[in-house]
Amino acid sequence: MRSRGMLTLGFALLVGLASGQAASASTTFAPKTAVATPTPSATPTTTSPAEDEGEGGDPANEVNVPLASTLAAPNFQMPFPCGQSWTGNSSNSSAHRSYEIDWNRGSTADADLGDTVVAAAAGTVVISAHQGSTNGYGNLVKIDHGGGYTSFYAHLNSRAVSAGARVSQGQKIGTLGKTSKPGNNISPHLHFEIRNGASYPSNIRKAVFNGVTFGYPNQTLTSKNCGGGGSTPGNPHTAASVCGSGYKVIDSAALGTSGTVYLTYNSSSKSNCVATIKKTSLGTKTAASAYLEVQGKTRATDSGSFTYYAGPVRASAAGKCVKWGGKAGTATYNSPFEHCG
Secondary structure: OHHHHHHHHHHHHHHHHHHHHHHHHHHHHOOOOOOOOOOOOOOOOOOOHHHHHOOOOOOOOOOOOOOOOOOOOOOOOOOOOOOOEEEEEOOOOOOOOOOOEEEEOOOOOOOOOOOEEEOOOOEEEEEEEEOOOOOOOOEEEEEEEEOOEEEEEEEEOEEOOOOOOEEOOOOEEEEOEOOOOOOOOOOOEEEEEEEEOOOOOOOEEOOEEOOEEOOOOEEEEEOOOOHHHHOEOOEOOOHHHHHOOOEEEEEEEEEOOOEEEEEEEEOOOOEEEEEEEEOOOOOOOEEEEEEEEEOOOOOEEEEEEEOOEEEEEEEEOOOOOEEEEEEEOOEEEEOOOEOOO
16 A cells, blocks of 8 residues: 555656646747837835826837937936926825926916927837826826937826827927826826836936936926027027017927927017928928917918018917917918917
């Protein structure tokens, strides 16, 4: 009986070893599935504040971009139009990890809702989607800047770019909002991150704007994401110089490769001004236009054949919303009523 029991045990061990070897072989030779982004780091054993609020993570890219050879960091600027002052905070939200920043500038909770958000540096949009219940990012735009650097723009009210689009520094990518996962009620703000590398969350880097590291945990800064005050390489004119003294760029829209239309504002006179700055056929008269419409008033337009720019089109807009836009080449931009007050 003892001998028979030992034989039975030995047979069981052999079967177990054979099964283990089979499982190991299956694991070794199973085809690997390609993924768009590196696998996130292991889930911690304790629940973090970010997980409590459902905000955070490493969402997969919607498109792939070639790995850039450069290792230099982009010259990041603030994710807001030139001349605007915003207060960044990295400590108020229990959902934050390391160097993430929440931005606001208004005196009331909803004052910033719908304000323009722009690209902190040029790159390719790899995510433009509402994350739904996946995480707390809500409407998210993620831009790949090359060299492993990416930037995140979360909780957007609306997205103005699609995955795969190439964007320039200072280009409008969406509007500030308060979108998140269902049931996560937050006040309007822009959640902003700069990342480098693949291991989340250790890949979240300190934000550097215009060559200067953000003053963590809180700092108020004025955006220098100006494109030279609305300038174009090779074009001696800028939106600021065309509109005149006191006007600063507050919004812009790319007109394909042919130009950019700029909305400027003079805080002293409470006036807006629009100018379309050409990028191509400089010095040669080609069709271009710029317009400005104050809510409740007739639209003013400057349209024709111009060598360098269309405009300026100015109007007093105290306490009013404005529509603005323009055309260069075959590209046209028309805004909704916005920038009220």
